[in-house]
Amino acid sequence: MTTTVADYLLSRLREWGVEQVFAYPGDGINGILGAFGRADDQPAFIQSRHEEMSAFEAVGYAKFSGRPGICMATSGPGAIHLLNGLYDAKLDHVPVVAIVGQTNRSAMGGSYQQEVDLLSLFKDVASDYVQMVTVPEQLPNVLDRAIRTAMSRHAPTAIIIPADVQELEYSPPGHAFKMVPSSLGIDWPTVSPDDAAVRRAADLLNAGSKVAMLVGQGARGARAEVEQVADLLGAGVAKALLGKDVLSDELPYVTGSIGLLGTRPSYEMMRDCDTLLTVGSSFPYTQFMPALDQARAVQIDIDAQMIGMRYPYELNLVGDAAATLRALIPLLERKQDRSWQEGIADNVRDWWQTMDREAHVEAEPVNPMRIFRELSARLPDNAIVASDSGSSANWYARQLRFRGNMRGSLSGTLATMGPAVPYVIGAKFAHPDRPAIALEGDGAMQMNGLAELLTVRRYWERWSDPRLIVAVLHNNDLNQVTWEMRAMGGEPKLVESQALPDMSYAGFAEAIGLNAITVTDPEKLGAAWDAALAADRPTVLDVHCSPDIPPIPPHVTFDQMKSSAEALLKGDENRWGVIREGIKTKAQELLPHRDES
Numbered sequence: 001m002t003t004t005v006a007d008y009l010l011s012r013l014r015e016w017g018v019e020q021v022f023a024y025p026g027d028g029i030n031g032i033l034g035a036f037g038r039a040d041d042q043p044a045f046i047q048s049r050h051e052e053m054s055a056f057e058a059v060g061y062a063k064f065s066g067r068p069g070i071c072m073a074t075s076g077p078g079a080i081h082l083l084n085g086l087y088d089a090k091l092d093h094v095p096v097v098a099i100v101g102q103t104n105r106s107a108m109g110g111s112y113q114q115e116v117d118l119l120s121l122f123k124d125v126a127s128d129y130v131q132m133v134t135v136p137e138q139l140p141n142v143l144d145r146a147i148r149t150a151m152s153r154h155a156p157t158a159i160i161i162p163a164d165v166q167e168l169e170y171s172p173p174g175h176a177f178k179m180v181p182s183s184l185g186i187d188w189p190t191v192s193p194d195d196a197a198v199r200r201a202a203d204l205l206n207a208g209s210k211v212a213m214l215v216g217q218g219a220r221g222a223r224a225e226v227e228q229v230a231d232l233l234g235a236g237v238a239k240a241l242l243g244k245d246v247l248s249d250e251l252p253y254v255t256g257s258i259g260l261l262g263t264r265p266s267y268e269m270m271r272d273c274d275t276l277l278t279v280g281s282s283f284p285y286t287q288f289m290p291a292l293d294q295a296r297a298v299q300i301d302i303d304a305q306m307i308g309m310r311y312p313y314e315l316n317l318v319g320d321a322a323a324t325l326r327a328l329i330p331l332l333e334r335k336q337d338r339s340w341q342e343g344i345a346d347n348v349r350d351w352w353q354t355m356d357r358e359a360h361v362e363a364e365p366v367n368p369m370r371i372f373r374e375l376s377a378r379l380p381d382n383a384i385v386a387s388d389s390g391s392s393a394n395w396y397a398r399q400l401r402f403r404g405n406m407r408g409s410l411s412g413t414l415a416t417m418g419p420a421v422p423y424v425i426g427a428k429f430a431h432p433d434r435p436a437i438a439l440e441g442d443g444a445m446q447m448n449g450l451a452e453l454l455t456v457r458r459y460w461e462r463w464s465d466p467r468l469i470v471a472v473l474h475n476n477d478l479n480q481v482t483w484e485m486r487a488m489g490g491e492p493k494l495v496e497s498q499a500l501p502d503m504s505y506a507g508f509a510e511a512i513g514l515n516a517i518t519v520t521d522p523e524k525l526g527a528a529w530d531a532a533l534a535a536d537r538p539t540v541l542d543v544h545c546s547p548d549i550p551p552i553p554p555h556v557t558f559d560q561m562k563s564s565a566e567a568l569l570k571g572d573e574n575r576w577g578v579i580r581e582g583i584k585t586k587a588q589e590l591l592p593h594r595d596e597s
């Protein structure tokens with residue numbers, strides 16, 4: 001039997017260690033589908049309900065495995081559907097390779113059915129590498145470069161293979177003019193800055209007396225080093241959203257998230273520090289950093305393209321986080337005065353008490369924060385958690401305490417709705433032995449999650465640990481938008497835009513054979529989480545919760561409070577509930593409770 005280009009494509013993916021392709025079929029990739037039929041499930045074809053979900057699954061897989069995620073779609077509409085997921089990969093710096101079909105070469109340029117200019121379509125999202133394979137000899141080089149580029153640039157790349165090329169007999173590139181042979185694999189260097197730069201950074205950090213650290217996902221491999229540096233410098237450490245799982249929230253000096261979704265201790269630490277050390281983060285919101293002339297600052301980042309932005313850093317050190325910190329550690333003098341770090345630890349202790357009180361504010365019927373609070377106490381050490389974009393992202397950032405080997409992520413930069421369920425599906429393919437939990441609003445559920453539960457149903461029996469839990473914040477509202485309009489624009493809830501059609505998420509889950517629990521009483525939340533975490537199959541937790549709890553950041557400005565109040569006075573349908581719950585919630589931050597445990 002001859003080996004087609006498509007057969008070779010799959011064998012090369014196998015050689016790269018690719019175990020599954022997140023995909024959806026169509027006649028633009030019929031040749032590749034045929035090859036899957038001959039490939040004995042290696043790699044496995046994992047079918048989603050929508051190509052955007054395939055791309056999100058590849059992103060989730062890559063985020064939680066550290067390996068490139070591969071997604072595939074047909075030409076035209078299938079390729080177009082991939083885009084949002086690929087942009088999610090691009091903005092969060094995740095290695096994903098998209099493989100798409102195209103019409104036959106003989107039809108190209110003929111405005112043929114499903115013919116879209118795919119090179120132009122992917123030009124921006126896959127700006128690091130997008131190529132069309134037009135002859136068999138081109139394939140190994142294009143595929144290998146797409147994979148290597150995705151890994152080295154932490155970015156999406158794309159390969160376009162016309163349908164007729166997929167069916168051609170494979171012939172390798174030769175030892176000849178205009179042939180481009182290729183090779184597998186890559187060994188990475190450990191990049192560290194030169195000694196003089198490290199010395200300058202150490203001098204700057206030794207000179208400070210109130211050091212704040214900001215860590216992001218780039219510090220993931222440097223947990224022990226970050227802890228050691230924080231101890232030496234007597235520093236507090238804030239975590240950018242994508243770096244929430246870099247450092248344990250049980251460390252007393254970890255102030256948690258920063259920014260719009262952040263904590264008060266992070267906000268105050270940045271407001272009051274005299275020195276800033278940023279490691280592996282391109283956190284975008286300058287207004288949550290120290291004032292521009294307030295702190296002397298050092299940044300460490302592996303990517304020279306991303307360094308030096310967001311703050312007037314005095315020193316920008318390009319290097320691997322762990323290697324650079326290891327070089328720095330012997331040069332740091334342990335701060336004798338520990339009062340700055342102790343003050344931060346006091347604030348952090350207070351903050352968690354406040355969060356607990358806020359989560360216990362009564363609401364009609366359930367306070368959404370309580371969902372996260374009850375989960376936080378029960379999270380298994382090896383849990384993988386994904387949040388969607390919506391009010392859940394606020395509670396994910398502020399209410400969940402990570403420890404152990406927990407992993408967590410969300411669409412940090414694109415902030416797109418709809419990735420939470422496909423992310424945890426990707427996570428289960430990366431780690432079938434770990435429990436995975438998606439937290440998302442009913443809007444995101446209606447947009448993507450519901451349909452993708454069918455994908456969960458299809459595959460869960462393959463996972464050695466069958467626990468995949470989707471908790472739905474059932475508030476019949478696009479609540480984050482409602483609150484943004486109230487707080488930023490002083491506008492009341494626009495019912496036509498934000499009210500959602502009601503349905504039973506548990507009923508849907510039950511109807512397709514998943515475990516389902518409906519919660520309408522906050523006192524039953526803990527038991528519901530216990531049951532979901534003990535279940536022998538995936539579970540949907542349908543939690544009826546209040547839309548009246550404001551996801552207001554800890555540093556809310558007077559203007560925003562005033563805008564919200566004005567919006568309510570303009571005739572917001574939820575005004576009485578909002579005023580009641582909002583005031584009760586905010587009061588928890590102001591009440592004296594330092595001495596309570």
Ligand SMILES: Cc1ncc(C[n+]2csc(CCOP(=O)(O)OP(=O)(O)O)c2C)c(N)n1
Nearest residue numbers: 390391416417441442443444477478479480
């Ligand atoms: C694809 C996409 N469309 C629209 C938005 C704007 N947006 C951000 S949050 C949100 C509402 C989310 O509602 P829901 O999922 O019900 O969660 P809730 O905030 O109610 O908890 C919307 C519409 C977005 N981020 N992404």
